[in-house]
Amino acid sequence: MKLGTFDFNLREFSGAFGNLGTFLPLAVGYIAVCGMEPSGLLVMMGLANISTGLLYRLPIPIEPMKVIAAAAIAQKWPQSMIFASGFSMGIIWLAIAATGVAGRVANLTPASVVRGIQITLGILLAVEAGKMLSTCWLLGGLALAVGIGFRKCRHAPAAAVLVLLGAVIMLVNGQLEGIRPPGITFPSITTFGPGEIWQSLVQAGFAQIPLTVTNATIATSCLISSYWPDRSVSPQRLSLSQGLMNLISPFFGGMPMCHGAGGLAGQYYFGARTGGTNIIEGVIEVSLGLFFATSVAGLFASFPKAVTGTMLLLVGFELIKFARDVRGTRDTLSMAMTVAVSLATNMAFGFLAGLLTNRLLPYLDRNRSEKDGNPK
Numbered sequence: 001m002k003l004g005t006f007d008f009n010l011r012e013f014s015g016a017f018g019n020l021g022t023f024l025p026l027a028v029g030y031i032a033v034c035g036m037e038p039s040g041l042l043v044m045m046g047l048a049n050i051s052t053g054l055l056y057r058l059p060i061p062i063e064p065m066k067v068i069a070a071a072a073i074a075q076k077w078p079q080s081m082i083f084a085s086g087f088s089m090g091i092i093w094l095a096i097a098a099t100g101v102a103g104r105v106a107n108l109t110p111a112s113v114v115r116g117i118q119i120t121l122g123i124l125l126a127v128e129a130g131k132m133l134s135t136c137w138l139l140g141g142l143a144l145a146v147g148i149g150f151r152k153c154r155h156a157p158a159a160a161v162l163v164l165l166g167a168v169i170m171l172v173n174g175q176l177e178g179i180r181p182p183g184i185t186f187p188s189i190t191t192f193g194p195g196e197i198w199q200s201l202v203q204a205g206f207a208q209i210p211l212t213v214t215n216a217t218i219a220t221s222c223l224i225s226s227y228w229p230d231r232s233v234s235p236q237r238l239s240l241s242q243g244l245m246n247l248i249s250p251f252f253g254g255m256p257m258c259h260g261a262g263g264l265a266g267q268y269y270f271g272a273r274t275g276g277t278n279i280i281e282g283v284i285e286v287s288l289g290l291f292f293a294t295s296v297a298g299l300f301a302s303f304p305k306a307v308t309g310t311m312l313l314l315v316g317f318e319l320i321k322f323a324r325d326v327r328g329t330r331d332t333l334s335m336a337m338t339v340a341v342s343l344a345t346n347m348a349f350g351f352l353a354g355l356l357t358n359r360l361l362p363y364l365d366r367n368r369s370e371k372d373g374n375p376k
Contacts, residue, residue, distance in 0.1 A: 005057045006276040012059075014157025015272025016281035019061050019263040021129070021312035024300055026064040029073035030255055031297045036079055038296040040187035040253015042289030046282040048245045048257055053278025055241065058224065058231060060278065061263025062245070065089065065256040067211055071204035083250035084192035085200035086257070090247030092209065093239050102235035106218045112331035113354035114222045115322050116338025117214050117347055121262050122319030123339070125312050132309025139169070143310035151269070159270035159311065166307040175302040185293040187252045210348030212258050216242065219261040226322070227268055266315035334358035 001008045030036045048062045068085050071077070077085075096102050133140035143162055150158040170176050217235045225232045242258050249257065267277055288296055326335050337357040342350025 005274060006053075006279065007274045008276045008280065010155065010157050010160060011271035012274060012276040013280055014159040014270045015059055015267045015277040016284065017159035017163050018266035018268070018270035018272060018277075018311070018315070019063055019260075019281075020159070020163070021125070021266065021308050021315060022063055022066075022260070022262060024303060024308055026066070026069040026073070027255075028297065028300045030064075030069065030082070032301065033073050034077055034079060034082060036082065036255065037185075037188060037253050037293070039185040039289045039293040040190065041255055042285045042293070042296065043187050044249040044252050044254030045257060046285030046287075046289060048249065048254075049278045049282030049285065051245070051282075052241060052259075053275030053282065055275075056233060057275040058228065058233070059264070059267045059272035059275060060220070060224070060233070060238075061260055061267055062257050062278070063260045063263045065208050065212065065216075065258050067208040068200070068204045068256045071207075075203065077200075079190065079253075080192040081196045081200050082255060083190050083253075084196035085205055086246045086250040086255060087192065088197045088201050088205050089208065089212075089256050089258075090243050090245070090250070092205075093212075093243030093246065095243075096213075097236055097239035097243055100236055102213060102217045102239045105213060106221060106235045109218060109351075109355065110331065110334060110358045111222065112326050112335040113338050113351060113358060114219050115326055116335040116354050117219045117342065117351060118223065118261050118265075118319045118322050119335070120339050120342040120347055120350060121215055121219075122265075122316040123343065124316075125262055125319070126316035129309040129313035129316060132305040132312065135309075136304070136306040139304060140306040140310055143307045144313065147310050147314050157271045158314075162307055162311060166304045169304050169307075170299075170302050173302075175298075179292070179295045179299065182291040183294065184290055186290070187254075190251055190253050192250070207346075207348075208256075210351070211346070212242070214347050214351045215262070216258040216260045220259045220264055223261050223264050226325075227264075262315055262319060265318040266311065269314055269318045270311075330358065330361045333361060 030041060031038055045062055052060050052062060072082050146161050147158045150156055150161050217238050221233055221235045221238055238259050245257055326332055334354045334357040338350045338354030341353035
């Protein structure tokens, strides 16, 4: 079915599950370790997806902020501190949007450095996928064959088939027996203290900012231009939407959220082409949060890791393939430096290393030519 510029079909439905690999593990951690209410987490993410789909009319993903999520789960943050971190991110990203900082950084960033960030993310996703696939290599191999074989199938899109495969395995293992009858659960009004805002920034928020600038904002904007050359979305607009969703969602039990190049690559790989994907995903999330909140944690935790890992692996390959766009010694070296330093430290340092390499190489070549007696 097509409504204006939105498609609502099996392909878009499949694309709605393209970000499942990055969302599931962190959502389970937030719920099981930090005690977040599934209703607020899912409903606010669903509303953010629906709003984003309507606003951009493109399948721009909504996903958890990974540095904050990792810190919160590892350190067992209380719920209020998670909400405080989301609010602080909302303020910061509205400020970045108002000042146009992300746009200026994007204008100064060579495409080779952006590609390096995307490739780094692809490698990291592939490594994480390998850990999940190791839980059952046989199932992982079957899921990989399904993911590749059904990628372009209109009547049975890959992600939908993989989710169905996971559900069947859960049914066979008796893991669906714990589903309780539907019952309405509304998100609660949540609060946090001013001190928790600063504490969350020190423990993870400040480290999250450069990752969000590079991956969720600049790299996502660049990837949108690659997939839809006539439908560009500026880093400033992405900063604004990230700021607005994080300013509102913490007061209703939502987690810190952002966009992301990995999520976009995953949704596109599995069929997403319009904002209909976001709307479909959002409706599913809101429905789960409102009607199945008491069963969600168990369902998410029971989904076969090998299937989730397969989806992550395919997304990783989708991101790594952009290396073929880079040409020339200067761009290749700056891309390689970005990847190497990112993997050794983090993507913020990798971004700076790639940028410096790209800027310094012409001066080094000029000095070398002058020493050889061939001034330019």
